Amino acid sequence: MWRDYWQRYRRFWWVPCLVIILLGGGVFWQHSRQQRFLSTNQQLMAQSTKRKVKAKPVKQKKSVSKGGFVDIKGAVAHPGIYPICVAKTRLFEVLKQAGDVTEAADTSQLNLAQTLSDQLIIYVPTKGEAVQAEELVKAADEPQAATDNQAGAGPISTDAKINLNQADATQLQTLNGIGPKKAEQIIAYRDEQGQFKQIEDLQKVGGIGPKTFEQLRPQICVN
Structure with a gap:
């Protein structure tokens, strides 16, 4: 029986061999393709990682308040x-x-x-x-001492009290809370109403209330 099969089909002996070769080649080709795909992905991932490492972080400017x-x-x-x-x-x-x-x-x-x-x-x-x-x-008013000395005016002692009846605008501005406009108002009041009889009369000048006067009390005097 086996001999009859062999005699009948021996001329086709190469067919199984060809099938085995084709199957083996297909498996080998598929395996190689997967290896190449994995290798390519690994290279791309490595390059991406390098770019991330080389990229310098952007420094955010901090807003610093003066x-x-x-x-x-x-x-x-x-x-x-x-x-x-x-x-x-x-x-x-x-x-x-x-x-x-x-x-x-x-x-x-x-x-x-x-x-x-x-x-x-x-x-x-x-x-x-x-x-x-x-x-x-x-x-805050700018200091006037240097300007006064250059103009020939005598130096103003910060320890001495300011005489309301004799002080000029520059001297009046050395008092706490007295600016150019208030100094002019004090002089205008003095010219119109006469000399201050007591330091409390300073409150009659517009804009100088009890609180302001109490701050000025240790710094002022009258004749």
Whole structure:
């Protein structure tokens, strides 16, 4: 029986061999293709990782606020000098630093939302006190001593009291809270009403109330 099969089909002996070769070749080709695919993916991943490592992180610029100080006077719990962030800190915030305003304070004359700059003098008035708007929040006056000496004026002693009946505008501006306009008002009052008879008469000048006067009392005198 086997001999009959062999005699009949022996001329086709190469067919099984060809099938085996084709199957083996297909398996080998598929395996090689997968290896090449994996190798390519690994190379791409390695290159991507290198790019990430080489990429420099972008540095974010930090916004640095310029610092400064303001001098708070008047109807607050703790008058004094307080730090601020220039153009960021608002008036109501720095008043809280000073322990907030007193019950006698009149905040209706102030812009509590105002942003602050360095070296401001802030005065919180009391109820019923008339204060000019420019005197509530103002920049510190520049020192006048050097200019006065160059002009031939005698040096002003910071320890001596200012005589309200003799002081000129420059000398009056050395007083705390007295700027150019208030100095002119004091001189105008003196010219129109005569000399001050007592230092309390200074309160008759517009814009100088009891609080301001109490701050000036140790610094002034009359003949």
